[in-house]
Amino acid sequence: MPFVGSFIAAFMPEDARNREAWLASFIAVCGLVVTLWLYPLVASGEVIRYRLEWMPEMGLYFSLRMDGLAWLFMALLEVITLLVVLYARYYMSPKDPVPRFFSFLLAFKGSMVGVLLSGNLIQMVLFWELTSLASFLLISYWHHRADARRGARMSLTVTATGGLCLLTGVLMLGHIVGSYELDDVLAVGDLVRAHPWYVPTFILIALGAMTKSAQFPFHFWLPHAMAAPTPVSSYLHSATMVKAGIFLLIRLWPILSGTSEWTWVVAGAGICTMLLASFFAIFQHDLKGLLAYSTISHLGLITVLLGIGSPLAMVAAIFHTLNHATFKASLFMAVGIIDHESGTRDMRQLRGLLHMMPYTSTLAIIASAAMAGVPLLNGFLSKEMFFSETLHWGYGKWMSVAAIVYGIFSVAYSLRFIYVFFGKPAQDLPSQPHEPPRWMRFPVEFLVLCCLIVGIIPGLSIGPMLHLAVESVLGTQTPHYSLAVWHGFNTPLMMSIGALALGVVFYTVLRLFANLTHIDKVPVFHRFSGAQAYESFFLWLTVGAGRVETWLSTRRIQPQILVILSVAIISAAVAWPKEVKFDFALATKDLDPWFALLWLIGCTCAVGAAWQAKYHRLRALILLGGTGVITCITFLMLSAPDLALTQLMVETVTAILILLGLRWLPARLSPKELNIEVPLTVWGRRSRDFSLAFIAGLGMAGLSYWVMITPKHETISDFFMLRALTEGGGSNVVNVLLVDFRGFDTMGEICVLTIVSLTVYALLRRFRPAPESMPLPAQQNNLADPAIRQTPQQQASVGYLMVPGVYLRLISPVIVLIAAYLFMRGHNMPGGGFVAGLTLAIAIILQYMLAGTTWIEARLILRPGRWLAFGLSVVLATGAGAWLFGYPFLTSHTTHLTLPLLGEIHVPSAFFFDLGVFAVVVGSTILILVALAHQALRSHRQPGSTQSDYQTLKELN
């Protein structure tokens, strides 16, 4: 449902801020209602499952599964979504393209729901990646800002890499267990822990979770992700998405935890994160930066709790996840309000906000007090649970010390945050702060209220739901715990109070003696910059890839071909079968002398073309045409009129298009004309290339000859001959073969054709010819020719091209008719879509040549792109049409229609397929033609400037 919403939202108009928000909230409310409605079911200990066939043959199902844990996270997600949408409605400026925002937001929500509810591990990873993607899009929402783009890229790289690790880990896990269904996986924890693959699997999954939850050493992306709009920061990067990693760890806790690897990796990363990030947070000047680092440290705290591995720690972890989501989301929103109203987030400027916006300030102070762990607020409870867990940890006392240090740091940064609300009101703010609109404040109020309620009466408010989640994870291991504010004077309480007091002292010391507000770098640890490492790594990667490319690759085609051909020849020589004998007697038997003469001419032409290709391209082209004509005659003599026809058309079009292209190639002068000696090395290289080409050509010829003289077994052509009429509905086997039996091939081929023509067009669109071929060619510059005093348009309309032009205009309808004729008869007689397309293209090419580009385009609207699109769509539609009748893709069908004028004609569905081929051929030929023709137009337009360019270039040299 959120995905559908996302789709709808994407199409809403730019200024539909209210409608977008309504849509999004409606979806969130629906989700919330459904979630709440499922509460009784889940509360009764039942696991709700829903399953759809996805790829049953591969053991993959689209399955949804909701237990207590998923329910709790779902409820959290839905509530936060609702609040964030409400908040974003007021936060986003009317100038921002809101549809995109809400569309991404809903897409994110959908993927997050997917992660939470997936009952299949693979499916969960899929949604996991989708959340990364949505996060990327949301961070880069203000894509005109460089920091947003950079942050988005960084977060995507890190989280997607983690996602890849996760996928690998999950695949290994699935392999160990033998199933990807979560139910099956959760049931066999002992098996997994005992398996030799346990360590790599666990490490990979942990990598996935830690990158997502910004754990050390992957924490650096989160502060950079703060370039996103504040609703996004509060939604994705504090309350929901970063919790996905935590969720995954909790989810797989029953099967992966309990080993020393688990404890060391998870708790170790958690402690590093927690301490470093909270230390960093103290020295931030940006409000959002502070919150980002504090988010990281809280995530670290939760990770530590998970790493401790005792059931009570699990309770604390889940509880703290909830608490953190409430107070951190509200803090982000409060910061957003401050930013929105005062125009800055710099803590060095902001002062005395309590006087200007008392209400918001109070809310923010309460929330940050919860963050610091002040009693009677929810943060206090979970933090106390954390302290008591560290005491019971089996690996020594240092964990408790770390916890207290963390407590001190967190109090310090909370104080740093709170400080902006006190003091003299600042005067130099970009805009005068005042209270935000009523409903913009509401989400903050609601969340802070939650903090208070949970903090004062935890057992009544959050207790049952928490219990539900804990039970679904721990099952029978569920410990006895009590959520109470007052547990009596015990060590955790002392630790809390001590941390609070020391934190205050620490902050005061920093403030008074260490000049906190003027430190730009984080002391001691500023060298631990993950972002710096990330950037250098990528720089290194780019440079390294460049180096590898220069070593192993080349942009010149000659060496590539050299390598390919050499490898081909060597492998062919190695694999050459011994029993191959060339029986030349077979070739000379029944030799028709005229045919031999024809071939002699053809071969001479081909050799001549190769000979002249370097210095006299035009001659080579003409000789090539001669070879083409000979090939065409050969086809005719061997009774293949279809091929002959096609060959003729192809030759014509090719010759004209190459001719048009030749004009832009600079002339090549032979060494004799240039009076230079060709060095011996060059001769050596050329001889090598020549012999290589010769061997390759000889090999190909030998191969073809061998294939031809090998006695025919039962070949596939007999099959086609037999079936063409009965099954393909046409007596022209070649055509039936192309459009029916091997329709899928043809479809691929016309796609290639389309791509090629689009590429040619794209390349020529920005093509700048070599300076020496920029000026008009000598033939068009010679004053002896009277035509040069006319513009191309004049030449075509009244000049020497007038008579041919008029003649051809007369003929072109006939050519079009012939094209239609060839097309219609294609299925049974020589012809078909390809030839017809070429014929039509020739008609248009002729018009271009004789009437001129300007004239023709003023009268005929060609749109080759639409031809291409039409052709491809028709082909696809024809192929897909077979599905409607329950046949596989591209199955063809023949009917006979009786039309009033034409009599009975038979219409196979391949007819429409052929129509598509026809359109694609016409479109791609015209597209290339247009590209070439416009190249000529462009250079004619500014001969003066190009001339001067050329001259300056000459002077420079």
Next chain:
Amino acid sequence: MIYVIEPLPLWISVIVAAFLILGGLIVFIGGLGLLRLPNFYQRIHAPAIAITLGAGSILIASMVYFSSVESRPVIHELLITIFVFLTAPITSMLIMRAAVYRDLQDGKIDYSKPSSQPFPVEKED
């Protein structure tokens, strides 16, 4: 390629044969002219004759033959004739223009004295 040649009435055979031979002769003469004539502007006429007259004769032969074989008037060849008549002059014109251009470039035609030597006689190579 096996054509079953049914016996034709004698007079039809004679007509067809006569036109074929005539067409062949004309094309041959055209080819000879292309080879032998001294000057480009004279040479260009040789294929023109071959195309119009020679192809015309052969097409007439074809019409007569197929009309007789299929016992109905077969006049597709008229279309071919029309197309040949339409396209051949275009080719000739463009080729001749290229020749004129070449001669202008080489200074073989002098525009200042238009009437003096409109079609210069080239020297034998």
